[in-house]
Amino acid sequence: MKIQAFPYNDFVIPFLIGTVLLFGIIIFKYIKWIRRFDDAQRAVIRSNWYLPWKVFPAIWEMLREGLLHVRILRKNLVLGIMHQAFALGWFLLIMVGAIESRDAFISLNHEQDIEYVRQLENQTGWSVKDKEQKKDPEQLNQRRYRVETESGPARIHYRRPFYVGIFYRYFVHEAPATFRLHRRYADTMDALLLYVFLGLTLAVVKIFYSRMMGMRRTTKHTIVDRFAKFSLWMIFPLRLLAESVTACLYGNGGFFTQAVGNLFDPMIVRGLETSLWMFYSLMLGVFFVTMPFTRYMHIFTELLLIYFRKLGMKESPKKTGYTYFELNACSRCGVCIQGCPMDKVLGNHEVQSVYLIRSIRNQDFGRRLKNIAENCLMCDRCTVDCPVGIDLSALRRQTRDKGPIDTIGNYSYIPDDKQPFNAMSRVVYFGGCMSHLTPGITQSMERIFQAAGQRYWYMDKDASICCGRPLRQQGFTNQSDELRRKNTEMIEKSGASMLVTSCPICYQSFKKEYDLKIPVMHHTEYIDMLIKDGRLKVRHDDRHVSYHDPCELGRGCGIYDEPRSVLSAVTNLQKTRYQREKSVCCGFNLGNTKLSVEEQTRIRNVSLENLTSKPVDAIATACPMCKKAFQRATTQYTVRDIAEFVAENIID
């Protein structure tokens, strides 16, 4: 007769309820979000979800970022170790716990088998030899079967429900005699618990001394988040306590839990054992239930986000299912706060991306969210810093969206004869509205085109249409679309084979928001190409110049090397402390219409200080906005666009 044994104690109930609710809720949410994917996103999944060259990199990144947290590690070692300890440590505790319990239960059942066979031999007088068993297991089984169906001895078989791994030490008080790896497993589990404790200690230290983790300022959490954090933090000390008490009573602990357990008096703690396991289970349950409603929702969502992103999914201008994955993948780690000029320079601690995302998630629509969404330079500093890689500017643009507004484009001021232009021209030059306010740049570009023998059409020389990005940044999406339509029409009609623009704002727009069939280049890229191809001869002067990376060109489009290459060809380029991804916005970005000029000026001064920290003769930039910002500030330094440096140094 076979008896099914089922390890169970009432204390698993909170854990079970928590688990069921957790997975029930998140699966419900995920299905809801996936159903809200737009057509383009659906198409991405449909055509890519199984492709090995998409899936394997995705899995690799999930492991790298979900468990190892490599991006945070690179940012700050201690902060990385903290995050890694929680994620990897807990994950391994669960995995190793599951494997340990599996092995232990195999041993347990094996022990029972031996016991059963021994009783069988006693009862029937048969002798089951190991040799025989090896030789013909089938026969043995048949014999067993016969005995079992007749009135043989009871044979206990232990079932292993999935929660056993979590409460393993309680359910297997005495290690099975046949389970030789018991000590090794116990020690490993203790080491992993200590690893999590390392993370826990760092997290506590972070409250008091976050600078150790490279954090000037940490996220200010809501009460619900703090409660969830508290329950998370309590899980591990309670587990230690419960395991130690069990170790004290039964001696089944590893090096750490046993050592702690030995400190207790068995007579006193005997009555506490089940209660402690109950508290541990309760904490797990509480944490699981709060998880889908707090920042800890990121744990699973981040993995899915990585998968979808690796398949090639992108944010769309409107809120879609993918947006929900992005919103919920934010762990509110606060890395986005560190570089934010709004925080660092202006001391505004309320508008950073972490709070934007929280506000959208908590659905506090109305003025509060609006204020957060609008008060941002859109300098993308947080986007490059975000360890989860969330498209923060896109989320902000969605929130800023003013909805459909009737728009009729009036282009009567553009003379018709401007449009069909000299078909011999190969390049369309689009200066951009801001470049009209810095005629030094457009003049230099015209000079460069002439020197390189390039035929070109200066598209917006007399009558211009905005590229549409400033409107888009402010949420006037369909007006922006109208401008984009007209510009596209004009560019396509021209038949040109390349578009060169002087303004990084236009550049990003043409490159990412337009769907042009011809290559788009910023003038720094274009000049770099001319110099490298030998079409433009330049001389090297002896000026020392520092370069300011414009937000839209650098972080926005990843153009860091071409401007440096051009500048090095004509002057001596000086490095600055904050450069490339870390460059400080000039403050006069079109992204923020809420700032006063005084506040913009304060940001500008910080940026300027960075550029002039080493002795330089001039400041170079590649954006008319930045140029104007610095030009207004200083008479001490000359401020020039890269195109102007080049135009001054052309050898005819």
Place this chain on the structure above:
Amino acid sequence: MKKVAIIGAGPAGIEAASALARMGVAVNLYEKSETPLKNLQDKALLFPNFQAAQEVADELAGKLLTDGVSTVYGTDITELKWLGTEWKLFDAKGQTYVADAVIVASGYQVFDAHRKEELGYGIYKGVITSLEMESMIKHGRILNASGDEPRNITFLQCVGSRDEKSGNNYCSKLCCVTAVKQAIEVRKQLPKCEISVFYMDLRMWGQGFEEMYRTAQEKYGINFIRGRISEAAGTFDSRIQLKSEDTLMGLPLKMTSDLLVLMVGMEPSCGTRSIGVSCDICGDYGFIRTISPHLYDNETGRPGLFAAGTCKRPMSVWDSINDARSAAVTVKEYLDQQG
């Protein structure tokens, strides 16, 4: 005998020096450049009575010969230090001087129009500042970029003043009337030239200014347009194409002009800025701060340190001179009190 140091040999500095000397105080007048009255001598005629600036300058320069005034040229005082009983002055070359009291009369400089690149100064030859216009009027040679007589001239008010983006929110006070004066002068020299003045609002605050403005419109046919020029672009024939809005008509405006004259505002001079910082008497925008504009407008709040003229705020020539006399009396009283 008590010794007073005066920094800056402009109208204010010279007037204060001669006034103090006549009251029997020894004065050392320190001037950065090699000649006195640099800014004044750049001017052709002074409003509102169209008196030649040279006449005023000559008379002021004559006052330098007063007994007790000794002038030190080529000395750029950059730092002042209070030693408890007297002031120590440091110049850029590292030399030091002492004085019982100091009058700061280090004056103004004009806004650098390069800082507003959209107006094309330094890029297009046809864009000039009011100073260059003044000099053209003075020499009677008003020419466009190609060296010909200009057919039309456009003045633009408020360049670098009342301009939040340039960081100068204040009104420079004198550019309005200067533009009117220059427009009239240009009309007198070039009767056929078309003259327009773009303004935000015209502030005709002084005696005779309003009448000048009226005459400019009625008698001289000068065209006043309310609106700001947003951008200037060069044309192939070296003229300037302007984009603007006529805010009274509510219409966008596009016009081409031979010359664009930028009426640049007044800013504290470099010397004013550095002295202001070194003595902790730096007020808004780098001008020198005084205790109260009503009762103590020459006192800076530091013992024995006084200020006069355009180092405090934009001022006309006569205001500067009056202010300097008041400073002289204040200093004399201070010295008498000290015994």
